Each structure stands twice: as C-alpha cells, then as structure tokens.
Amino acid sequence: MNNRFSAIQSFDDDLDFEPQSAPAPEAPAEIPVLAEEDTPPLAPEDIPESVKQQKPLTIDEISVKDATPAQQKILDAKVKLHRQMLEEFNLVALEELPRDELVKEIHKFVSDYVAKERLALNTTELEDFVGTVVDEMTGLGPLEPLMRNDDISDILINGPNNCFAEIKGVLQPINIPFKDEDHLLRIIQKIVAHVGRRIDESNPMCDARMPDGSRFNAAIRPITIDGPLVSIRKFKEDKLTLEKLVEFNAIAPQMAETMRHAVAARKTTIISGGTGTGKTTMLNALSAFINPSERVLTIEDAAELNLQIPHVGRMETRPPNNEGNGEIKQRDLVKNALRMRPDRVILGEVRGEECFDMLQAMNTGHEGSMATIHSNTCRDAISRMEQMLGMTGMPMTVASIRSQIAGAVHLITQLTRLSDGQRKTTSISEITGMEGDIIQMQEIFRFKRTGLTEEGKILGHFEATGVRPRFLEELKAMGIELPGEFFEPGVELK
Numbered sequence: 001m002n003n004r005f006s007a008i009q010s011f012d013d014d015l016d017f018e019p020q021s022a023p024a025p026e027a028p029a030e031i032p033v034l035a036e037e038d039t040p041p042l043a044p045e046d047i048p049e050s051v052k053q054q055k056p057l058t059i060d061e062i063s064v065k066d067a068t069p070a071q072q073k074i075l076d077a078k079v080k081l082h083r084q085m086l087e088e089f090n091l092v093a094l095e096e097l098p099r100d101e102l103v104k105e106i107h108k109f110v111s112d113y114v115a116k117e118r119l120a121l122n123t124t125e126l127e128d129f130v131g132t133v134v135d136e137m138t139g140l141g142p143l144e145p146l147m148r149n150d151d152i153s154d155i156l157i158n159g160p161n162n163c164f165a166e167i168k169g170v171l172q173p174i175n176i177p178f179k180d181e182d183h184l185l186r187i188i189q190k191i192v193a194h195v196g197r198r199i200d201e202s203n204p205m206c207d208a209r210m211p212d213g214s215r216f217n218a219a220i221r222p223i224t225i226d227g228p229l230v231s232i233r234k235f236k237e238d239k240l241t242l243e244k245l246v247e248f249n250a251i252a253p254q255m256a257e258t259m260r261h262a263v264a265a266r267k268t269t270i271i272s273g274g275t276g277t278g279k280t281t282m283l284n285a286l287s288a289f290i291n292p293s294e295r296v297l298t299i300e301d302a303a304e305l306n307l308q309i310p311h312v313g314r315m316e317t318r319p320p321n322n323e324g325n326g327e328i329k330q331r332d333l334v335k336n337a338l339r340m341r342p343d344r345v346i347l348g349e350v351r352g353e354e355c356f357d358m359l360q361a362m363n364t365g366h367e368g369s370m371a372t373i374h375s376n377t378c379r380d381a382i383s384r385m386e387q388m389l390g391m392t393g394m395p396m397t398v399a400s401i402r403s404q405i406a407g408a409v410h411l412i413t414q415l416t417r418l419s420d421g422q423r424k425t426t427s428i429s430e431i432t433g434m435e436g437d438i439i440q441m442q443e444i445f446r447f448k449r450t451g452l453t454e455e456g457k458i459l460g461h462f463e464a465t466g467v468r469p470r471f472l473e474e475l476k477a478m479g480i481e482l483p484g485e486f487f488e489p490g491v492e493l494k
C-alpha cells in the first residue's frame with residue numbers, strides 16, 4: 001500500500017502546484033489519494049472481471065424477487081412464450097403492423113398459449129399479459145421491463161448476448177432476451193429515430209435522450225467489434241438529496257454542512273469525478289441550497305439536472321443534423337446565457353472550449369456558478385481546465401490561464417467510486433489564490449482509507465485535514481458560524 005501511495009505522491013510532485021502547508025498530523029505520504037484504478041468507470045468496455053464472471057440474472061429474477069408459486073409459473077410461461085414468439089413471428093413485419101392489429105395477433109397467440117399451458121389467468125390478467133408482451137415485442141422490446149424497473153439505474157449492452165445492469169447500486173450481468181444483433185439494432189434505430197437522428201455505418205455513434213428522460217448512447221459496427229454497444233443512464237424522478245448522500249455515507253455530515261453553506265454563500269464550486277461517480281447527483285443535491293430568489297440557468301448536453309429551486313431556465317445543446325449543420329454547442333449556450341441576466345450558471349459537465357466562457361462568467365459577477373468535470377483528483381481537475389483553456393486557441397500565457405482559474409473557482413469537490421463500488425466524496429479542497437504563477441490549493445476534508453476486508457470492502461472514514469477554509473470569515477459576516485470541531489485534524493467525522 002505504501003508503494004502505491006508513494007507512487008502517487010511523486011506524480012503529484014510533478015505537477016506545478018504548491019499545496020499550502022496544513023498542520024497535518026501525519027506525513028504527507030499517508031494522504032489517501034485514490035488512484036485511477038480505484039474508479040471502475042461504468043463504460044461497457046471496462047466492466048470488472050469479477051462482475052463478468054457472475055451468472056447473468058434474467059429479467060424476471062430482477063423484477064419479481066419473492067414470487068409466489070403461482071406467479072412463478074406465469075413468469076416461467078412468459079419466458080417460454082417470449083422465446084417461442086421470437087422464433088415464430090417475423091419481428092420486422094410485426095413491428096410494422098398498426099398497433100390494434102398487432103394487439104389482435106398477439107392476443108390470439110397468447111390466449112391459445114394460456115389455454116394450452118393451463119395458466120390460471122382471468123380476463124384482466126390476460127389483457128395485462130398481452131399488454132406487456134406487445135410492449136416487449138414493439139416499443140423498446142426486451143428493454144421495456146428494465147426501463148420500468150426503478151431498481152435499475154444503468155443498462156450496459158455489449159452486443160446482444162453480453163449485457164449488464166446496475167441494480168440497486170451493484171453492477172451485475174443480466175440476460176436481456178434479444179433475438180439477435182438485428183433485433184438489438186432495430187431497437188437502437190427506434191430510439192434514435194424518436195429524437196430525429198439516425199445511426200448507420202457512416203454515422204455509427206449517437207447520443208439521445210429517451211422519451212422518459214433517460215440518457216442513451218449507442219455505437220455500432222464498424223466502430224464496434226462485437227455488435228452494438230449501448231449505455232443507458234436511467235432518469236430518476238426523485239434525485240438523491242444531500243441528506244440522503246450523508247445517509248449513504250457518501251459524504252460526512254460536517255462536510256455536507258460546510259458545502260451547503262458554501263453554496264448558499266455563492267462560493268463557486270467544481271465537482272470532479274470519474275464516470276458514474278455521482279457528479280450530476282451531487283450537483284443536483286447542492287443546488288438545493290441556492291437562494292430561491294436567484295436566477296439560475298442550466299446548460300447540459302442531455303438535460304438531467306432537476307434543480308429544486310423556482311427560478312431556473314434550462315438549456316440543452318443540439319447535435320448537428322444529418323447534413324452536419326445546425327449544431328449548437330455548450331459554448332454558444334454559455335455565451336447566450338450571459339445575456340439572459342443569470343445570477344448563476346450551472347454547466348452539467350464542462351468538457352472543452354466552453355470552459356473559457358464559464359470561467360469568465362464566474363469571474364464577472366456570477367459567483368456561485370457550478371459545473372462538473374471529468375477528472376480523478378482535485379489537482380487533476382485544475383490541469384484539465386488548463387488544457388481546456390488551451391483548446392480555445394487564444395494567446396494566453398500559462399500564468400494568465402492559471403489566474404483565470406484561481407480567480408474563478410473557490411472549491412473543488414472530488415468524488416470517487418472505490419473498487420468495491422462505494423461512492424465517496426474523497427476530497428474537498430479550497431483554491432486560495434496564486435503565488436507567482438502557481439495555483440494555491442489546500443485540502444479541507446478527505447476520505448482516509450484504513451484497510452480492506454477479506455471480501456474486498458474498503459474501510460475508511462472522513463476526516464478534516466486541520467486547514468480552516470478561508471471562506472469561514474465570509475460566512476461569519478453573513479451570520480453563519482460553523483463549529484470549530486468540524487475542522488479538527490484527524491478526527492473521524494460521522
């Protein structure tokens with residue numbers, strides 16, 4: 001373990017930052033910075049080996065855990081029926097039928113089947129049964145029951161026979177009964193056609209928002225090797241609140257309290273983390289503490305934020321059409337947003353040249369703006385922003401790039417998905433300014449790893465580093481005083 005930390009330490013030393021010395025009780029080599037490998041990203045190509053080796057769950061095993069024997073019989077019959085229908089019906093022809101004819105066809109088939117198998121179904125149950133079969137044959141096909149199941153948050157498909165889902169926070173292999181690759185491809189086509197887009201050999205990647213608000217991404221041959229890759233992040237109506245995140249132990253109550261007041265006091269915050277670490281969730285949770293009288297504009301690629309405040313204007317980027325025209329980028333939206341008299345601008349994720357406009361906004365009266373960024377440490381988040389500013393092609397020196405960042409951003413919150421799947425707020429750091437051309441950053445809170453159980457569960461706790469954030473003075477002036485013990489070094493926060 002020490003080797004690993006010392007490796008990270010030397011990596012940090014390579015960067016051009018000088019952390020301000022904190023009265024840290026331990027040697028810096030102990031800082032539990034989590035390496036990239038601790039963040040299993042939720043990308044189809046990167047599913048952990050241990051997960052891949054589990055036996056896939058069937059859809060019905062997921063949806064009905066405690067089925068009675070009678071229910072179980074119907075479920076078994078449904079699986080058999082579905083298989084039979086996939087074999088006997090011409091799916092393509094079926095999908096083209098008008099819905100009432102389709103219902104008639106399927107009704108007849110199902111009634112015969114129910115009679116033959118002696119299933120005890122009354123008329124309503126039979127209608128329901130036909131309804132679900134119709135949905136599964138048309139609509140989103142076998143994805144339909146997964147989309148309806150609230151326990152499932154992500155669906156990852158690596159070709160028709162290799163599928164995974166995150167069920168109640170745990171990634172598991174599942175069996176989604178696609179008939180073959182063409183069947184899967186047709187469902188993809190249907191989803192992207194719904195948003196007026198197309199996916200084909202010359203345009204093999206597509207992002208879309210599904211009718212229920214879920215985020216959808218597909219890539220197909222020739223850029224994929226084993227058939228279509230699909231990733232779905234399901235839309236959740238009731239987002240996690242900061243309170244819930246504390247309850248889940250994703251953040252300590254003292255850290256949450258500090259962040260809550262920082263947001264209310266318009267401290268500009270960047271939320272950093274890898275894929276699926278909970279960045280959007282945290283942004284959403286923190287936004288609840290924005291003063292309701294403030295006007296907020298949100299800018300996203302696919303609208304996911306669900307801010308709990310009244311005065312919100314929401315904007316979304318638009319991809320180019322099939323001729324390659326009409327694209328509206330985040331940068332265009334940020335520029336436009338500034339003409340709309342916002343108090344704060346919130347960017348779902350800052351990825352490129354819009355970073356420049358975002359920092360400018362933050363530097364010019366839109367304090368308290370927020371964004372998420374894809375990076376693995378707080379420092380890495382700064383380096384990523386430096387790179388993004390470099391992408392604008394403007395003649396800026398490193399020093400001016402850094403002073404833009406240091407002037408704009410006050411806090412960086414780092415989220416990490418540990419190797420055992422737990423999501424943690426692994427660091428909260430404050431940017432305090434520049435010294436020469438070096439950005440000064442100090443860590444206020446961190447997650448300290450203390451061990452590993454035999455089952456591979458990571459042990460650890462949140463603690464303060466002993467640095468008192470500079471903005472405490474500002475909070476005091478606003479009549480808010482955070483207890484001193486929040487920031488006592490080395491005390492386990494809970």
Ligand SMILES: Nc1ncnc2c1ncn2[C@@H]1O[C@H](COP(=O)(O)OP(=O)(O)OP(=O)(O)O)[C@@H](O)[C@H]1O
Binds near residue numbers: 154169245277282
């Ligand atoms: N602390 C948590 N505990 C359990 N589940 C969580 C937690 N935080 C987020 N989630 C869930 O994890 C999933 C991913 O969260 P979210 O969309 O916020 O991640 P993200 O970092 O924004 O992902 P992406 O990189 O894809 O944008 C969601 O379904 C969310 O509800």
Ligand SMILES: [Mg+2]
Binds near residue numbers: 279
């Ligand atoms: Mg996100």
